[in-house]
Amino acid sequence: MKIHLLFDREGPRIGQHDPPEAGPLLDSLEPLVQSLRSGRETLQRTAADDLLGLCDAAAAAWTRSDHPLAEMIRRLGLGFLPLWMRKNNLSALCARSLRGDYHCLDRFVQLAHDDPQWYRAQPRGLAVHWVAGNVPVVGLLSFLPSFLCKNANILKAPHESAGLLPRLLQGFADVCFTNSQGETITGRVLTDATAVLYFDRNDLEAARALSLGADVRVAWGGREAVEAVMNFPRRFGTEDLIFGPKLSLAIVGRERLGDVESARRDALAVARDTAAFDQQGCNSPHTVFVERGGAVMPTDFARFLAEALQSVTRQSPLQTVDPASAMNVLGVRAEYDIRGEAFYAPGMDYTVVYAEEDRGLAEPCYLRTLFVRPVDDVFDVVPFCSRDTQTAGLAVDERRRDLADALTAHGVERCPAVGGMRLYDAPWDGMFPMERLVRWVTTY
Amino acid sequence: MPVSGFVDRLLQLPPYGLSREEKEAALAPAVREELTYHYEHCTAYRRWCEKQQFDPRSGVTDLAAVPFLPVNVFKRLSLSSVPEDQIVRVVTSSATSSQIPSRVTLDQTTRTRQVRALAALLTYLLGGARRPFLLLDAAPTTAADGRELSARVAGIRGYLIAATRQEYVLKSEDDRLELDLPRFRRLAAEWTKAGEPFCLLGYTAILYQNVVAPLWTSKERIALPPATKILHFGGWKRLREQAVDKKTLNDRTAEVFGIPPSAVCDIYGFTEQLGVIYPDDAQGLKRAPTYAEVFVRDPRTLEVLPDGQVGLLEFVCPLPHGYPGVALLLDDLGRVVAREPGPDGMTGTGFEIVGRAERAEIRGCGDTLPQRVYEPATAKRD
Numbered sequence: 001m002k003i004h005l006l007f008d009r010e011g012p013r014i015g016q017h018d019p020p021e022a023g024p025l026l027d028s029l030e031p032l033v034q035s036l037r038s039g040r041e042t043l044q045r046t047a048a049d050d051l052l053g054l055c056d057a058a059a060a061a062w063t064r065s066d067h068p069l070a071e072m073i074r075r076l077g078l079g080f081l082p083l084w085m086r087k088n089n090l091s092a093l094c095a096r097s098l099r100g101d102y103h104c105l106d107r108f109v110q111l112a113h114d115d116p117q118w119y120r121a122q123p124r125g126l127a128v129h130w131v132a133g134n135v136p137v138v139g140l141l142s143f144l145p146s147f148l149c150k151n152a153n154i155l156k157a158p159h160e161s162a163g164l165l166p167r168l169l170q171g172f173a174d175v176c177f178t179n180s181q182g183e184t185i186t187g188r189v190l191t192d193a194t195a196v197l198y199f200d201r202n203d204l205e206a207a208r209a210l211s212l213g214a215d216v217r218v219a220w221g222g223r224e225a226v227e228a229v230m231n232f233p234r235r236f237g238t239e240d241l242i243f244g245p246k247l248s249l250a251i252v253g254r255e256r257l258g259d260v261e262s263a264r265r266d267a268l269a270v271a272r273d274t275a276a277f278d279q280q281g282c283n284s285p286h287t288v289f290v291e292r293g294g295a296v297m298p299t300d301f302a303r304f305l306a307e308a309l310q311s312v313t314r315q316s317p318l319q320t321v322d323p324a325s326a327m328n329v330l331g332v333r334a335e336y337d338i339r340g341e342a343f344y345a346p347g348m349d350y351t352v353v354y355a356e357e358d359r360g361l362a363e364p365c366y367l368r369t370l371f372v373r374p375v376d377d378v379f380d381v382v383p384f385c386s387r388d389t390q391t392a393g394l395a396v397d398e399r400r401r402d403l404a405d406a407l408t409a410h411g412v413e414r415c416p417a418v419g420g421m422r423l424y425d426a427p428w429d430g431m432f433p434m435e436r437l438v439r440w441v442t443t444y
Numbered sequence: 445m446p447v448s449g450f451v452d453r454l455l456q457l458p459p460y461g462l463s464r465e466e467k468e469a470a471l472a473p474a475v476r477e478e479l480t481y482h483y484e485h486c487t488a489y490r491r492w493c494e495k496q497q498f499d500p501r502s503g504v505t506d507l508a509a510v511p512f513l514p515v516n517v518f519k520r521l522s523l524s525s526v527p528e529d530q531i532v533r534v535v536t537s538s539a540t541s542s543q544i545p546s547r548v549t550l551d552q553t554t555r556t557r558q559v560r561a562l563a564a565l566l567t568y569l570l571g572g573a574r575r576p577f578l579l580l581d582a583a584p585t586t587a588a589d590g591r592e593l594s595a596r597v598a599g600i601r602g603y604l605i606a607a608t609r610q611e612y613v614l615k616s617e618d619d620r621l622e623l624d625l626p627r628f629r630r631l632a633a634e635w636t637k638a639g640e641p642f643c644l645l646g647y648t649a650i651l652y653q654n655v656v657a658p659l660w661t662s663k664e665r666i667a668l669p670p671a672t673k674i675l676h677f678g679g680w681k682r683l684r685e686q687a688v689d690k691k692t693l694n695d696r697t698a699e700v701f702g703i704p705p706s707a708v709c710d711i712y713g714f715t716e717q718l719g720v721i722y723p724d725d726a727q728g729l730k731r732a733p734t735y736a737e738v739f740v741r742d743p744r745t746l747e748v749l750p751d752g753q754v755g756l757l758e759f760v761c762p763l764p765h766g767y768p769g770v771a772l773l774l775d776d777l778g779r780v781v782a783r784e785p786g787p788d789g790m791t792g793t794g795f796e797i798v799g800r801a802e803r804a805e806i807r808g809c810g811d812t813l814p815q816r817v818y819e820p821a822t823a824k825r826d
Contacts, residue, residue, distance in 0.1 A: 323801030327775040
């Protein structure tokens with residue numbers, strides 16, 4: 001068992017670009033778990049509003065141009081993250097997830113006026129997050145709700161970008177928030193109850209030990225990764241939140257293709273959704289269905305998408321290019337150059353392809369590659385969807401609720417407007433994750 | 445058959461020994477000639493060239509500036525530059541890194557060129573004289589279709605132009621290959637006694653897994669004459685998975701057969717440009733012969749990388765005539781390590797293969813299996 005400590009109450013144990021093996025080895029998990037549980041006691045005593053205020057303060061700090069994280073956030077295309085962390089967003093997320101009143105995290109509350117029962121959401125204890133290899137920042141999207149639910153947290157970092165999460169977490173350590181009573185809450189309330197670890201994925205002993213220590217197991221990743229987590233032993237009563245492999249798409253209705261300006265606006269929204277997480281999130285679009293019959297043809301929309309991706313790429317360049325994916329995309333480009341239309345960068349920054357006869361979902365190629373496919377009717381997309389479809393981003397007006405109804409009945413998890421695909425909200429994958437990060441208890 | 449003056453002239457030159465300037469002066473017009481042919485005879489290729497704003501008729505001076513097709517395009521599309529009735533053979537790749545094999549269509553011109561190039565290269569490699577070949581594979585049990593030929597069979601058959609006779613020394617039982625040791629011993633003894641140097645030829649993985657490893661493990665030794673050459677090809681993926689590197693293979697092969705490790709020669713080549721092979725030189729480097737050039741490209745920018753840096757390998761070779769496979773980007777990773785001739789006088793850009801582009805193993809939550817993507821849904825809109 002070789003567990004490397006990457007972050008704890010003392011701060012980051014490795015540099016952002018160091019390999020995770022540079023982190024000190026832990027002899028045993030137990031002292032760390034004890035320390036986190038102790039840190040959690042302070043967390044338990046802190047009001048949810050103050051924790052939300054702390055997140056808000058961090059978000060405000062991170063968006064300052066002179067903040068050490070600002071450049072990294074811009075370069076990695078994580079601009080949504082500080083927005084997502086603002087109090088307005090997180091408090092709404094908490095309220096939606098926790099039966100309308102997130103103060104149940106602090107005390108017993110009545111959820112309905114005539115309900116004789118009072119409810120409280122107690123933390124589950126220690127949440128362990130297995131973070132996806134190529135999208136490490138998603139770890140924050142389960143970590144922060146878990147923190148707001150007053151759980152201690154361990155994030156198991158992937159080998160790639162192992163230094164990223166410690167760097168982001170350090171961004172909390174440096175902030176403080178003063179509440180209306182004049183009390184100051186520092187980032188230590190977060191960092192004292194949080195650790196980031198790394199161990200090789202073949203180190204089953206370490207994985208089992210971590211799994212057995214968890215009160216909640218959260219797994220993000222591909223099929224193999226999440227199945228591996230699910231198969232590790234766990235204690236009775238441990239809750240599992242599995243965010244497994246899914247794919248997303250976008251749908252553009254003819255009513256939004258009446259003029260070039262409107263079409264370009266939607267194209268830019270889809271491009272932004274595509275660029276987030278370098279198109280590796282389950283909510284990243286790969287296929288864009290464009291309804292025929294508008295003034296702007298599907299092939300024109302494909303061109304607009306390429307132009308929009310070019311613009312987005314200037315702001316947030318593609319992060320990683322693995323040669324095999326590059327070869328795959330080059331094959332797609334050549335194929336569509338020959339049998340359809342292909343719009344792409346001189347390098348591998350983005351690719352949009354179109355062929356009149358294409359139908360159905362395309363096999364994802366990543367590297368910001370979009371397959372534009374024409375449909376006669378936006379409802380023709382419904383049969384292509386399944387429980388494997390995470391998000392269908394919509395650029396549809398009056399028909400959107402009917403379309404969302406048909407899509408979600410067919411397995412789609414969410415149907416936000418294009419541009420909002422990349423925003424992590426609740427419910428997610430069919431559940432309110434925060435609700436699963438607490439124990440609901442009652443009194444009268 | 446079309447007249448192909450520059451390509452013919454190129455193939456009259458020796459595979460190695462030309463200066464860089466001499467090679468470029470011969471190769472560039474041959475490449476231009478062949479690209480022009482494909483441009484004028486393959487509609488799909490012409491369309492692709494037009495998208496690249498490239499017209500070979502305008503001239504080709506810088507081979508690195510020639511637009512390249514990714515090799516997997518032959519898995520995606522059927523591209524042919526000759527009429528159907530001129531196709532004499534269809535070669536399929538082994539499809540090791542995907543489920544779909546690559547298919548290339550050979551016409552007689554391509555085959556003739558392949559034979560000429562391969563003969564010249566094998567002559568250089570084996571010293572001029574043809575030899576008997578012991579083939580490290582099982583004899584084909586069914587006759588291959590006249591036109592469809594797997595890359596494995598085609599790979600072995602190509603080398604047999606240098607063979608005075610050939611004998612298979614593996615047997616296939618329950619789809620498992622096994623060395624026919626008595627037959628191997630008998631043939632090796634006969635040919636040794638005859639005083640004729642001979643060759644062992646086979647796939648790299650088969651050479652190790654089915655021949656060398658069993659003999660080495662069981663401490664069996666078969667003494668072969670010092671002039672024996674062992675040629676192997678087909679890639680290292682399977683051996684890398686077993687942590688067997690070139691030195692291990694060469695050392696164990698040498699020990700088992702009592703020959704110097706330098707007698708073991710790894711040959712690189714690929715289905716889409718059959719005919720040109722890249723054998724090890726004395727330093728273990730591959731050398732691009734007169735008939736081809738190699739470039740290493742940055743997977744992100746697709747620009748040519750400086751020598752020494754690892755990237756995707758591109759090969760430019762004017763032999764393919766039945767299909768537009770003149771400038772191809774492969775999913776093999778490598779780097780250029782020498783421009784000057786080696787100690788054995790072998791000329792040509794020296795390069796090494798460092799592996800195959802593999803998809804990153806761990807994917808984000810957006811990863812899913814292709815069959816799930818294509819799983820048809822049945823419900824319809826109410």
